[in-house]
Amino acid sequence: MKTAAELLPGTLDLIVLRTLVRGPMHGYGIAQRVKEISKDVLHVGESSLYPALQRLLLDGYVKAEWGASENNRRARFYTLTAAGRRQLASEREEFERIVGAIHAVLRFA
Amino acid sequence: MKTAAELLPGTLDLIVLRTLVRGPMHGYGIAQRVKEISKDVLHVGESSLYPALQRLLLDGYVKAEWGASENNRRARFYTLTAAGRRQLASEREEFERIVGAIHAVLRFA
DNA sequence: GCGTTCCTATCGATAGACGATGGGAAGGAT
DNA sequence: ATCCTTCCCATCGTCTATCGATAGGAACGC
Numbered sequence: 001m002k003t004a005a006e007l008l009p010g011t012l013d014l015i016v017l018r019t020l021v022r023g024p025m026h027g028y029g030i031a032q033r034v035k036e037i038s039k040d041v042l043h044v045g046e047s048s049l050y051p052a053l054q055r056l057l058l059d060g061y062v063k064a065e066w067g068a069s070e071n072n073r074r075a076r077f078y079t080l081t082a083a084g085r086r087q088l089a090s091e092r093e094e095f096e097r098i099v100g101a102i103h104a105v106l107r108f109a
Numbered sequence: 110m111k112t113a114a115e116l117l118p119g120t121l122d123l124i125v126l127r128t129l130v131r132g133p134m135h136g137y138g139i140a141q142r143v144k145e146i147s148k149d150v151l152h153v154g155e156s157s158l159y160p161a162l163q164r165l166l167l168d169g170y171v172k173a174e175w176g177a178s179e180n181n182r183r184a185r186f187y188t189l190t191a192a193g194r195r196q197l198a199s200e201r202e203e204f205e206r207i208v209g210a211i212h213a214v215l216r217f218a
Numbered sequence: 219g220c221g222t223t224c225c226t227a228t229c230g231a232t233a234g235a236c237g238a239t240g241g242g243a244a245g246g247a248t
Numbered sequence: 249a250t251c252c253t254t255c256c257c258a259t260c261g262t263c264t265a266t267c268g269a270t271a272g273g274a275a276c277g278c
Contacts, residue, residue: 008117008207009234009265015211019218028256037217041210048235050258055234073244073255092215098117099208101150102124106201108146109128118234118265137225157266159227164265182224182275 012052013061014095015042017080017088020062026075027053053078061087121153121161122170123204126189126197129171135184136162162187170196 019030031044056062061084069075080088128139140153165171170193178184189197 008119008211010117011211012235015214015218018215021218026256027258033218034214037214038210039213041206042214045236046256046258047237047239047260051234054258069256071244071255073257074242075256095211097150101147102117102120102204104148105124105143105146105151106127109124109131109142121266135225136227154267155225155227156229156268156270160265163227178225180224180275183273184225 011095012044012048013056014088014091015044016049016052016056017061017084017091020078020080020084021088024077024079026069026077028075029069030078056084059087060084120204121157122165123197123200124151124153125158125161125165126170126193126200129187129189129193130197133186133188135178135186137184138178139187165193168196169193 015034016030019025019033025033027046027049031046031049034042034044053062053064056078057064060081062078063081064076064078067075067077124143125139128134128142134142136155136158140155140158143151143153162171162173165187166173170190171187172190173185173187176184176186
């Protein structure tokens with residue numbers, strides 16, 4: 001089973017960013033949600049996710065604060081920043097551009 | 110400018126395989142063709158392409174033989190094998206599966 | 219002869235994802 | 249009380265693939 005970004009690295013940030021549009025979430029929740037929405041096709045492993053979140057923090061695309069989860073566990077909630085939204089739009093566009101180009105090749109090459 | 114597989118590694122083999130469906134081509138030609146068909150969005154660098162071709166050779170997905178190019182240069186022509194066609198079908202399917210899942214996330218997440 | 223296009227190929231550095239691993243707290247079951 | 253499962257965070261080392269730089273040679277037009 002290919003895990004999400006094993007086939008398409010570089011899309012992890014995009015996916016994480018997009019997932020946060022609905023509101024703040026903790027890492028574990030992000031992983032669950034992606035798995036659910038993609039109907040088990042995309043698996044965001046924790047060892048891929050946390051480094052990605054660190055990256056996004058460093059780049060200022062998300063901010064984080066500690067709190068309590070729905071299940072009353074200690075959890076770190078990540079929130080999209082304004083810069084994060086811009087980055088999301090940009091990455092999304094780029095993604096479609098590339099995928100479109102690949103589809104063109106798959107059709108006509 | 111993001112180059113093709115810089116955003117989407119793992120797709121290089123797929124692209125190369127697909128390009129060879131039309132018939133045998135040499136490496137340089139493959140690079141040109143992809144660039145052309147993708148309207149300059151996908152750049153298959155030579156330092157990415159030749160290793161990829163070596164991989165495909167080793168895996169038996171293509172075979173190669175030396176010959177003369179259209180311009181009368183010494184060139185190595187790569188041809189898709191039966192296994193290569195199967196691999197292409199498989200990779201294509203997988204690609205669509207993943208892209209579909211990502212699109213689902215981009216819509217609903 | 220000289221530059222340009224064509225064509226092949228390798229090397230070292232880099233980046234990103236993954237599996238394995240470790241830890242800890244909450245809550246229910248026995 | 250203790251155990252087990254689920255939840256939640258995080259890092260480390262490995263691995264794989266791409267990339268930029270680099271190298272070289274043959275054909276052709278000028």
